[in-house]
Amino acid sequence: MPLTDWISLMxxxxxxxLAVVVLLKGRGNPLRFPLVLMSLDFFVWNFAQTAHRLSGEPMWDWIDTTFSPLGPPLVFYFVTVFVGRSRKLRPIVIVAFAGFGILSLASAAGFFGQEVVELINRKLWWSHAFLIGLGPIVAATIALLIQHLRSATTFDEQMSTRLLIAAMIVGNLLGATELWEQVFPAAGLGNVGTLASTVLVAIIVLRYRLFPRRASTVLPLYALTVGALGVLGYLVVFSLLGSDIALLVFATTIVTLVLAVAARDLFATVTSTWEQTRYLATLGRFSAQLAHDVRNPLSAMKGALQFLLEEQDQGRSIDSRRDFVELSMQQVERIERLITKYQRLGAVSPDPTAIDLNELISSVWAGVQSGRNVEGLKVDVELADDLPGLTADADLLGVAVQNVILNALDAMPDGGTLTVKTRLEAGEQVAIVVSDDGVGMDSRQQERAFDDFHTTKADGSGLGLGFVKRVLASHGGRVVLQSQPGTGTTVRLTLPLIREPA
Incomplete structure (x- = not known):
């Protein structure tokens, strides 16, 4: 077998x-889906191209020309997610898939007639159309990466972006030679391009932690084993049944199912471990806050009861100590309110009452100060004097504001300036603005900031901003996030006013 075919199989x-590593390591990461699809698409058309060279069977050429047009839009989609602009550029992504999808469907029509495949191979329109579409999408993809590189502040993010640019240039230039040879006399080097780009992406995933979750050191070895066995299985099937299309399709399906089963057990184990870790982190966060809130009333109640017992032990009557009994009863009622509060927190079910927003913010900040060391920080609390009364759930809104403030403090481990403001805005709205000059967030982190269980902290549960968004939405309000790496973050919470009738 020629060297070029060995390169293709590698x-x-x-x-x-790479698909197996990303599938197992990228749980909950938006990059996971496009990168897995991209890897599988590259595998299919690379293997089909190699099989066509070795056998000359036109079916493999049909598979190659069906799946290869999906590569450029998949790469573009992956890059838009990587730079944190997938939502803004979604219409362009759809147009790219539609344009290249026409080429893919034109080739897929060969399944219903061999003459269609021969027509595609005989005419240059397919190759010309592919190259014409490839140029703009590659230029747009590289432009997005260069723009992202200029705004990246961490070394890992800069290196990941540089390697992606290199993978784009190498993969697309060498991949396009497969079409150039139909237009110009040149050898096809697409297999070399895809191998090189796969190695570069693997370095990003494993070395520069494209997916922050920790993974076992045996994961790459396991993935390579699955990949090698998969290629070997397809080769055996191809060698034995290359001339019988019906049996070949059946056998390749069986091999695919076996690969899926091989990855399933490890995937289930990793997923179960991650789900358990996420649950325990969430439970730990809530239980720590609940313990903190319950400890004060329990201490007061314990002190009152200890005093009453001491009075009895001394032979003194406690009939005149009704105030201590009443204090204990008040603390029991306080604990009951706390339990109700945490039930509402879990369901985000507001119980709105008339509140003074400035008093709420002051109370939240006092609670933060009692539980966190804020020395070395400059704190500026500016509460507007002209705020009218507000109708809201004080417990839910208080925890939401507390989460935003704690996130701001976490973003300034070496000190900085924290600003908390309230103000009246146009449109019958009141705003709570929390700003810091901490590490900030890049565009990809901002796009995921409000996802449930997303966190950039190693020991965080990621409930913060996702919970805040749900609380504000339950009150008819909204959350706006503005951030710049190395500059800081501003979170603006807006709530509608419900004025009392005159």
Whole structure:
């Protein structure tokens, strides 16, 4: 077998291995879905191209030309997610998939007639159309990466972006030679391009932690084993049944199912471990806050009861100590209110009452100060004097504001300036603005900031801003996030006013 085919098979093995690593390591990460699809697409058309060279069977050429047009839009989609602009650029992504999808469907029509495949191979329109569409999408993709590189502040993010740019240039230039040879006399080097780009992406995933979750050191070895066995299985099937299309389709389906089963057990184990860790982190966060809130009334009640017992032990009557009994009863009622509060927190079910927003903010800040060391921080609390009364759930809103303030403090481990403001805004709205000059967030982190269980902290549960968004939405309000890496973050909470009738 020629060297070029060995390179293709190595690339196929790399694609499968990368898909397995991303599938297992990227749980809950938006980059996971496009990167897995991209790896599998590259595997299919690379293997089909190699099989066509070795066998000459037109079916493999049909598979190649069906799946290869999906590569550019998948890469573009992946990059838009990587730079944190997938939502803004979604219409362009859809147009890219539609344009290249036409080429893919044109090739897929060969399944219903061999003459269609021959027509595509005989005419240059397909290759010309592919190259014409490839140029703008590659230029747009590289432009997005260069723009992201200029705004990246961490070394890992800069290196990841540089390697992605290199993978884009190498993969697309060498991949396009497969079409150039139909237009110009040149050797196709697409297999070399995909192998090189896969190696570069694997370095980003494993070395520069594209997916922050920790993974076992045996995961890359496991993924390479699955990839190698997968390629070997497809090769055996191809060698034995290359001329019988019906049996070939059946056998490749069986091999695919076996690969899926091989990855399933490890995937289930990793997923179960991650779900348990996430649950325990969430439970720990809530239980720590609940313990803090319950400790004060329990201490007061314990002190009152100890005093009454001491009075009895001394032979003194406690009939005149009704105030201590009443104090204990008040603390029991306080604990009952706390339990009700935490039930509402879990369901985000507001119980609105008339509140003074400035008093609420002052109370929240006092609670933060009692539980956190704020020495070395400059704190500026500016509460507007002209705020009218507000109808809201004080418990839910208080925890939401507390989360935002704690996030701001966490973003300034070496000190900085924290600003908390309230103000009346146009449109019958009141705003709570929390700003810090901490580490800030890049565009990808901002796009995911309000996702449930997303966190940039190693010991965080990621409930913060996702919970805040749900609380504000339950009150008819909204949350706006503005951030810049190295500059800081501003979170603006707005709530509608319900004025009392005159």
């Amino acid at each position: 690339a196929c093995m790399g694609h499968l291995a």
